[in-house]
Amino acid sequence: MATANLLAPPSNIAPPAALALSQKAPLILSNPPTSSLPWPLSLLFSRETPESWAIHENLFLSALRTGDEESAAQLLSRLASRFGEHNERIVTLRGIYNEATAQTPASLEKVFEGYEKILREDPTNISIRKRRVAVLKSLGRTSDAVTALTVLLQNSPTDVEAWAEASELYASQAAWGQAIYCAEEVLLFAPTSWSAHAHVATLHSLSASSTSPPSLSGLSLALKHFCRAVELNEGYLRAFYGVKIVASKLLPLLSDTQVSSRKRGEQDDEDVPVPTLASVQKLDEIATKKLGEFIRDFGSRKKGQSGYDEAEIVAAKELLSR
Amino acid sequence: MAFFGTVLNTIGALFLTHAIYSAHEHTTAFANTPLPLDITLELLVGVIILSTGIVISADKLKPIQYAKWAGQISQEGRHGEGKYTREGEEILSEGDPYAFLGLDGGIGGKGEGRRGFFDVKGKRKEYDEWVRGKQ
Structure with missing residues (x-):
């Protein structure tokens, strides 16, 4: 079953899936992939594959989230004996273990100080820097997390994962301008990523809707990026959903022709082409048709056979019945 | 379909081997006469059957258009292809990169x-x- 696969865990692990994943611990723990024989023989009798360690790491994380600390400790010691105590990744995993087992905020602060110590010894340890941001975030100190993240990004500006994190952190603070900037950096590194385009579009649409009346240029940009996501992935439900939402916001603005012609004159210097009423209507129709197709397709497949979440389909149905 | 492909491959390989063996025997026995027609025909038939078998038993082609390929990933999700790791985890088809x-x-x-x-x-x-x- 696809929901409890340790090699490729789903992109959203709900608690029941996490439980199913961590219940595989006894099986994995009883079969060590490395051999216990002395050196030359251990090479011959080792049964490890690259996948074994990915499975161990994923199992470690799901054991921690379900509170199975014993299994997690065993998995960690197995990983440490294979890759060495000072391996950057093992140090990070140990940090995650300490974070998870920290009961009070004070002990979490201690873990945080441990990270500072590691960074004093080796300031280039990027994954520990990321852990620091994660701890600050879970302590609720979002502005400190943003500062730590900007330092990280100054030192390593090609880290696309960190740009994505920065974008979401800013978005959680409703700092739309900064969030859009970071998301556009992500687009520079991953221009063919449909989810990154949909993310930028969502940010534009949220930032445009935060002003009243909604800004026409923001909505146009949102529509543009959602259309790009559709262009990259013709089965992307989220993008079609976004096209429909943005179009429903744009249509009343554009149908007020007087406003739109005036706005269009203003927008020229900002270089955001505003779509015409007819093309937005057409896009709306296409999105409606496609969403209907996805819903029918989901209904005709067996459970677990479709790539879409049930929640996505329910949301699309609700949007169409409005 | 995979079974049919294997059958064709086996028959084709047999024909091909037999044709090559016959050709070898023929050239050692009668060095200066041309190859008989039946050996040539058997060779050609063997090659055609083997090629058909290989084409039939090949994996399904992936879409070469990015949007179609990505759409397939989104629509069908990740599904197993019958291969497992040693730990018993199924190896899934490719997902969103x-x-x-x-x-x-x-x-x-x-x-x-x-x-x-x-x-x-x-x-x-x-x-x-x-x-x-x-x-």
Whole structure:
């Protein structure tokens, strides 16, 4: 079953899936992939594959989230004996273990100080820097997390994962301008990523809707990026959903022709082409048709056979019945 | 279809081997006469059957258009192809190559987030609440 696969865990692990994943611990723990024989023989009798360690790491994380600390400790010691105590990744995993087992905020602060110590010894340890941001975030100190993240990004500006994190952190603070900037950096590194385009579009649409009346240029940009996501992935439900939402916001603005012609004159210097009423209507129709197709397709497949979440389909149905 | 392909491959390989053996025997026995027609025909038939078998038993082609390929991933999701690792985990078909960006959950969504910034405390709390809600 696809929901409890340790090699490729789903992109959203709900608690029941996490439980199913961590219940595989006894099986994995009883079969060590490395051999216990002395050196030359251990090479011959080792049964490890690259996948074994990915499975161990994923199992470690799901054991921690379900509170199975014993299994997690065993998995960690197995990983440490294979890759060495000072391996950057093992140090990070140990940090995650300490974070998870920290009961009070004070002990979490201690873990945080441990990270500072590691960074004093080796300031280039990027994954520990990321852990620091994660701890600050879970302590609720979002502005400190943003500062730590900007330092990280100054030192390593090609880290696309960190740009994505920065974008979401800013978005959680409703700092739309900064969030859009970071998301556009992500687009520079991953221009063919449909989810990154949909993310930028969502940010534009949220930032445009935060002003009243909604800004026409923001909505146009949102529509543009959602259309790009559709262009990259013709089965992307989220993008079609976004096209429909943005179009429903744009249509009343554009149908007020007087406003739109005036706005269009203003927008020229900002270089955001505003779509015409007819093309937005057409896009709306296409999105409606496609969403209907996805819903029918989901209904005709067996459970677990479709790539879409049930929640996505329910949301699309609700949007169409409005 | 895979079985049919294997049968064709076996027959084709047999024909081909037999044709080559015959050709070899013929040239050693009668060095200066041309190759008889039946050996040539057998060779050609063997090659054609073998090629057909190889084409039939090949994997299904992937879409070469990016949008179609990505659409297939989104629509069908990841599914097993009958191969397992030693630990008993099924090896799934390819998924979204940009899933590591963690941008698919939406703003403030309940996704897994990015691996480097794994929020172990938050996930643990979510799980604890679920367990308490069930009791």
